[in-house]
Amino acid sequence: AVPPAASHSQPTLPTKGAGASHSQPTKPAAPPSAALATAPPAEGALLAAFLAKADPTAHLRFPLAATPCAHPGVTCSGAAGITHLVLEQAGLNGTFAPDTLSGLAGLRVLSLKSNALHGPVPDLSALGNLKALFLAGNRFSGPFPASLASLRRLRSIDLSGNRFSGALPPGIEAAFPHLTALRLDSNHFNGSVPAWNQSSLKLLNVSYNDFSGPVPVTASMALMGADAFAGNPGLCGEVVRRECSGSPLVFFPGDGSSGSATPPAQSAGATGVGPQRQGLPGSSAPRAHKVKKKTAMTVAIALAAVLAVLLVCAIVAATRGKKRRRPSTAAYPSPKKSAAASQLSREMDNSDIGYVECVPDEEAAAMMMPEEKARRLGRSGCLTFCAGEATSYSLEQLMRASAEVLGRGSVGTTYKAVLDGRLVVIVKRLDAAKIGPAASEAETFEQNMDVIGRLRHPNLVPLRSFFQAKEERLLVYDYQPNGSLHSLIHGSRSSRGKPLHWTSCLKIAEDVAQGLAYIHQASRLVHGNIKSSNVLLGSDFEACLTDNCLSFLLESAEVKDDAAYRAPENMKSNRRLTPKSDVYAFGILLLELLSGKAPLEHSVLAATNLQTYALSGREDEGVDRERLSMIVDIASACVRSSPESRPTAWQVLKMIQEVKEADATGDNEDGDLDLTSDS
Numbered sequence: 125a126v127p128p129a130a131s132h133s134q135p136t137l138p139t140k141g142a143g144a145s146h147s148q149p150t151k152p153a154a155p156p157s158a159a160l161a162t163a164p165p166a167e168g169a170l171l172a173a174f175l176a177k178a179d180p181t182a183h184l185r186f187p188l189a190a191t192p193c194a195h196p197g198v199t200c201s202g203a204a205g206i207t208h209l210v211l212e213q214a215g216l217n218g219t220f221a222p223d224t225l226s227g228l229a230g231l232r233v234l235s236l237k238s239n240a241l242h243g244p245v246p247d248l249s250a251l252g253n254l255k256a257l258f259l260a261g262n263r264f265s266g267p268f269p270a271s272l273a274s275l276r277r278l279r280s281i282d283l284s285g286n287r288f289s290g291a292l293p294p295g296i297e298a299a300f301p302h303l304t305a306l307r308l309d310s311n312h313f314n315g316s317v318p319a320w321n322q323s324s325l326k327l328l329n330v331s332y333n334d335f336s337g338p339v340p341v342t343a344s345m346a347l348m349g350a351d352a353f354a355g356n357p358g359l360c361g362e363v364v365r366r367e368c369s370g371s372p373l374v375f376f377p378g379d380g381s382s383g384s385a386t387p388p389a390q391s392a393g394a395t396g397v398g399p400q401r402q403g404l405p406g407s408s409a410p411r412a413h414k415v416k417k418k419t420a421m422t423v424a425i426a427l428a429a430v431l432a433v434l435l436v437c438a439i440v441a442a443t444r445g446k447k448r449r450r451p452s453t454a455a456y457p458s459p460k461k462s463a464a465a466s467q468l469s470r471e472m473d474n475s476d477i478g479y480v481e482c483v484p485d486e487e488a489a490a491m492m493m494p495e496e497k498a499r500r501l502g503r504s505g506c507l508t509f510c511a512g513e514a515t516s517y518s519l520e521q522l523m524r525a526s527a528e529v530l531g532r533g534s535v536g537t538t539y540k541a542v543l544d545g546r547l548v549v550i551v552k553r554l555d556a557a558k559i560g561p562a563a564s565e566a567e568t569f570e571q572n573m574d575v576i577g578r579l580r581h582p583n584l585v586p587l588r589s590f591f592q593a594k595e596e597r598l599l600v601y602d603y604q605p606n607g608s609l610h611s612l613i614h615g616s617r618s619s620r621g622k623p624l625h626w627t628s629c630l631k632i633a634e635d636v637a638q639g640l641a642y643i644h645q646a647s648r649l650v651h652g653n654i655k656s657s658n659v660l661l662g663s664d665f666e667a668c669l670t671d672n673c674l675s676f677l678l679e680s681a682e683v684k685d686d687a688a689y690r691a692p693e694n695m696k697s698n699r700r701l702t703p704k705s706d707v708y709a710f711g712i713l714l715l716e717l718l719s720g721k722a723p724l725e726h727s728v729l730a731a732t733n734l735q736t737y738a739l740s741g742r743e744d745e746g747v748d749r750e751r752l753s754m755i756v757d758i759a760s761a762c763v764r765s766s767p768e769s770r771p772t773a774w775q776v777l778k779m780i781q782e783v784k785e786a787d788a789t790g791d792n793e794d795g796d797l798d799l800t801s802d803s
């Protein structure tokens with residue numbers, strides 16, 4: 125993207141605490157009294173080393189080595205030494221040399237704004253006290269300085285108006301817990317925009333880059349407005365008011381149903397949307413009738429390639445003298461009996477994993493497979509890591525992990541596994557008997573997992589990696605330490621649950637709506653199994669949806685004990701799941717959250733006064749009743765019988781946020797929500 129000439133007329137971030145204005149070159153960064161302090165002699169030398177490269181023409185004429193604190197732009201503070209270095213519009217036209225400023229351990233503010241520095245930014249990870257970094261308006265190039273990710277005190281970062289390029293490092297959205305301002309505009313960054321959700325964030329600008337894909341739906345980012353994302357033609361989503369067109373999904377070719385036997389044409393007609401653009405379809409009908417010849421051939425070739433690779437791998441493994449693990453003959457462990465941790469491979473009672481047949485010889489794999497796929501398989505010993513994230517454990521480590529069974533859900537058994545005694549993950553082992561044949565077809569499974577694995581949002585439990593071989597399929601998720609919303613609301617059997625506090629309800633409702641809106645807009649996916657046991661609480665008690673979009677795995681759309689969340693249109697007719705089915709389930713969840721009661725069956729909904737039902741058991745003190753009933757109104761809109769008249773997840777999110785805002789400001793005037801379906 126070519127940044128507009130005017131882009132730098134935008135206000136730049138103030139150099140907080142520095143007292144320096146943009147138009148006042150190298151003005152001292154702190155009150156004069158601070159300048160009386162002295163920096164350790166070594167700091168003067170480091171500064172001199174920096175300037176030797178950054179200011180090759182000695183434009184600044186710094187009397188550095190001896191008395192750096194006396195120079196304009198340098199502030200020192202007692203034992204901390206140099207705390208502020210503000211060299212703005214100082215004519216620096218060289219490079220930022222490594223091992224120079226990174227030695228200023230007490231540095232809190234570094235501003236090199238509006239110079240002509242070029243080349244990469246060196247490793248700054250030693251600046252553990254840095255709170256503000258301003259490098260705007262230079263010619264820095266290379267990737268986003270990855271070393272910044274370890275500077276957890278950083279609050280303001282301005283890299284705008286440079287020549288940085290490439291994708292932002294994975295996990296960068298969580299690197300700065302106190303982030304207040306981030307400017308990356310007018311660079312050449314590409315890839316997806318991370319889901320920053322720090323409540324402290326007041327300014328974010330990623331405009332005029334080459335970012336693409338959906339703008340994540342988070343409360344903080346939604347506040348920024350479209351301008352913050354302008355000039356990235358590939359961005360889409362509600363925030364930039366551009367529809368995300370074309371689904372990256374490649375599911376069962378020609379099949380438009382989701383766990384349904386409904387013919388595709390009927391399903392598509394019912395919603396007016398083509399089968400490739402909606403939901404995660406599953407199929408119980410014989411695939412042979414549905415798959416076109418060409419696709420069948422492609423699949424056959426791919427399968428042959430996979431088999432060939434497995435064969436080559438097996439030979440390689442055998443010649444390397446790798447030991448196969450003995451398959452265990454123990455029966456499936458019962459969830460109750462398996463409280464004590466044992467090795468995951470033993471818990472799983474499966475020989476296929478033990479074969480580790482697909483520990484591929486990279487060269488052999490490359491001969492048989494497309495380069496990209498071979499690279500991925502080669503990287504992780506057949507564990508595929510999602511969203512381009514680095515391999516952080518191997519299949520072997522996973523198999524060695526101590527594990528306990530947490531439960532058996534609709535698609536398989538869930539284990540909590542501890543890898544090498546430190547990393548805790550959740551492993552979902554899919555049950556071949558419960559998965560539809562189409563979903564378990566290798567190529568389809570991988571493609572779907574690839575798509576689902578790309579979902580990254582603070583309110584979604586991320587799928588980190590997956591594995592498949594023969595009949596075996598594993599999904600690895602982050603462990604969420606604080607239990608499920610179901611346990612929180614209903615308690616254990618011994619302790620009767622009661623409705624959660626109003627502010628918790630509001631926060632959880634917003635979190636879940638954010639995650640859901642993201643799923644719907646990001647890839648036009650459908651969650652397919654919204655319920656309180658699939659809402660887990662993260663380390664900060666943030667609510668996160670899990671089992672995202674796994675409904676495509678199910679052989680049939682039948683859901684036994686969770687029927688209450690099922691939208692009426694999916695009850696009998698087996699119509700495929702749509703975003704509006706998710707909205708229905710969300711409405712039921714909202715009523716469950718407010719009332720503290722079990723989810724309401726559709727058959728009794730119509731005859732129930734939802735306001736009385738949801739609010740009668742609540743004992744809120746000092747809470748405006750009006751707000752409570754506004755949330756019930758939102759839930760009522762979600763559970764309307766006709767899918768068309770339900771709001772979208774995005775509209776639901778906006779309404780919840782309105783209530784939350786009104787609650788925070790004590791505002792009574794704007795109490796009316798627009799609950800019409802096309803609001």
Ligand SMILES: Nc1ncnc2c1ncn2[C@@H]1O[C@H](COP(=O)(O)OP(=O)(O)OP(=O)(O)O)[C@@H](O)[C@H]1O
Binds near residue numbers: 585601604671
């Ligand atoms: N990422 C996770 N972190 C912590 N606990 C988890 C995680 N994922 C699942 N669990 C817990 O494991 C248990 C079993 O989950 P599982 O998904 O197998 O069953 P379910 O949610 O009851 O059914 P379904 O498959 O229909 O979603 C649940 O109690 C759930 O709270």
